[in-house]
Amino acid sequence: MDGETNTPSDVEPIFKPLEAYKITSLPSSAYYIPNFLTPHESSSLLHSISKNQWTQLSHRRLQPHPAPLTPSGHLLTSKSLAPYLERPIVDRILSLSFSDDPSDISNNNNNNENSNKNINTRDDVVSYNIKEGRKRRIFTSSPHHRPNHVLINEYPPGTGIPSHQDGAAYFPVVCTVTLSSHTVLEITPKQVTDSTTTNENNENTAECNDGVKYKIYQEPLSLLITTDEIYTSHLHGISATTTDENLSPSTINNWNLLSDDTRNMIQAGEGKVERTETRVSLTYRDVLKVTDAGKVFGGRGFKFR
Numbered sequence: 001m002d003g004e005t006n007t008p009s010d011v012e013p014i015f016k017p018l019e020a021y022k023i024t025s026l027p028s029s030a031y032y033i034p035n036f037l038t039p040h041e042s043s044s045l046l047h048s049i050s051k052n053q054w055t056q057l058s059h060r061r062l063q064p065h066p067a068p069l070t071p072s073g074h075l076l077t078s079k080s081l082a083p084y085l086e087r088p089i090v091d092r093i094l095s096l097s098f099s100d101d102p103s104d105i106s107n108n109n110n111n112n113e114n115s116n117k118n119i120n121t122r123d124d125v126v127s128y129n130i131k132e133g134r135k136r137r138i139f140t141s142s143p144h145h146r147p148n149h150v151l152i153n154e155y156p157p158g159t160g161i162p163s164h165q166d167g168a169a170y171f172p173v174v175c176t177v178t179l180s181s182h183t184v185l186e187i188t189p190k191q192v193t194d195s196t197t198t199n200e201n202n203e204n205t206a207e208c209n210d211g212v213k214y215k216i217y218q219e220p221l222s223l224l225i226t227t228d229e230i231y232t233s234h235l236h237g238i239s240a241t242t243t244d245e246n247l248s249p250s251t252i253n254n255w256n257l258l259s260d261d262t263r264n265m266i267q268a269g270e271g272k273v274e275r276t277e278t279r280v281s282l283t284y285r286d287v288l289k290v291t292d293a294g295k296v297f298g299g300r301g302f303k304f305r
């Protein structure tokens with residue numbers, strides 16, 4: 001036993017203002033934060049995920065928390081998210097903020113390490129946080145000002161998710177944590193099509209997906225935040241492959257935000273990376289309509305629509 005050693009989760013990571021993580025080559029706002037979790041936090045999270053709450057789909061399985069949405073996109077429950085889904089992820093997402101220093105806005109991909117020279121120490125973070133009252137955060141304008149719903153998806157190598165748009169049930173901000181294995185998210189401008197249908201997650205799936213325009217490489221432990229037009233006028237999906245190919249600075253939009261190790265590994269493999277492990281993703285969102293199930297079933301004559 002080494003009583004002197006702090007567990008990694010004792011040390012709260014220091015995050016820069018969100019502008020430092022902006023993927024600038026996308027048409028609208030998306031942010032990629034490498035090492036959002038520590039390896040220790042990742043393994044304890046993976047251990048906490050229930051073994052017997054999976055909904056099996058044809059190639060992958062998922063868990064909606066705290067409950068599945070109703071067909072009309074309501075979250076009908078009196079439960080909140082389990083503590084292991086709240087901490088540290090929700091706390092950390094809520095702590096992220098935009099800068100009010102205009103010099104941070106044009107910083108970023110060129111030098112990820114030194115993008116905010118003013119914040120280096122814990123004291124800097126504390127004084128930075130004191131100013132925070134007026135700062136804009138990622139869920140500032142969402143109805144509940146925080147994510148209230150998590151979808152856990154599991155992707156064995158060779159599986160993905162068809163191109164789709166997340167449904168109208170959610171506020172248009174999606175925070176995705178990636179565990180255990182990388183993936184490549186493919187983003188396609190939305191085609192005007194009559195053939196959209198709604199899948200099991202209240203997502204609209206569209207038929208045609210030839211024109212992948214942007215790719216985001218998601219490392220294990222990372223957080224990806226997508227908002228605005230990426231959400232509303234584009235589709236996103238993950239191809240069902242065992243090897244991601246043709247990866248390079250010119251095809252991966254968040255190349256400059258990846259760790260050196262990942263970039264070197266991709267280049268050593270000449271743009272190919274095998275998916276050897278099962279990826280687990282946790283997708284955090286704010287469901288717009290929440291109804292307390294206790295009130296519905298205990299109340300008089302409430303009709304759920």
Ligand SMILES: O=C(O)CCC(=O)C(=O)O
Pocket residue numbers: 151153161166176201203236281283
């Ligand atoms: O697992 C992912 O990264 C994407 C999941 C997704 O698109 C969704 O749940 O709507």
Ligand SMILES: [Fe+2]
Pocket residue numbers: 164165166203236
């Ligand atoms: Fe989605």
